[in-house]
Amino acid sequence: MQSVTPFSSLRDEQQLMTTLLALMKEEQRHLVAADIDAITELTARKTALVGQLSQLAVQRHQALAAAGFTAAEAGMEDWLVGANEAEAASLWKALLETTREAKEQNRLNSLLVNKHMVHTQGALNAMRPPAQSGNFYGPSGQPTTNTASRRVVIG
Numbered sequence: 545m546q547s548v549t550p551f552s553s554l555r556d557e558q559q560l561m562t563t564l565l566a567l568m569k570e571e572q573r574h575l576v577a578a579d580i581d582a583i584t585e586l587t588a589r590k591t592a593l594v595g596q597l598s599q600l601a602v603q604r605h606q607a608l609a610a611a612g613f614t615a616a617e618a619g620m621e622d623w624l625v626g627a628n629e630a631e632a633a634s635l636w637k638a639l640l641e642t643t644r645e646a647k648e649q650n651r652l653n654s655l656l657v658n659k660h661m662v663h664t665q666g667a668l669n670a671m672r673p674p675a676q677s678g679n680f681y682g683p684s685g686q687p688t689t690n691t692a693s694r695r696v697v698i699g
Contacts, residue, residue: 575656
């Protein structure tokens with residue numbers, strides 16, 4: 545039985561992160577084209593990948609803790625200093641770089657989503673009558689307002 549080390553899941557993490565980045569780039573193309581059905585399908589796939597990535601990160605953090613290092617990315621850096629794994633440093637560096645790219649892609653996609661939301665909200669607002677604008681007509685045909693009158697009772 546092979547022991548689990550902080551290096552054990554790096555290759556899988558890098559492959560999954562690369563796949564996630566590719567999905568995010570595809571998502572951007574669909575956001576630009578406003579293809580909501582495709583975005584919905586991609587969201588399910590992205591969610592599954594993020595879940596798998598989280599599991600692998602937990603596994604790596606547990607292995608770091610078992611080896612006496614901090615169960616976080618800083619612990620991985622410390623572990624790499626004394627690791628006897630030739631490709632661990634390059635895989636870790638590639639994973640961090642791909643993760644940075646994915647974060648930037650997510651930021652850009654978020655901007656596109658917000659742009660669509662603002663556009664949609666503007667369209668919805670255009671279809672609603674403005675509140676308390678005096679543009680409503682009463683039974684006499686005269687404009688009315690939506691402001692409620694308050695009567696003061698003294699005594």
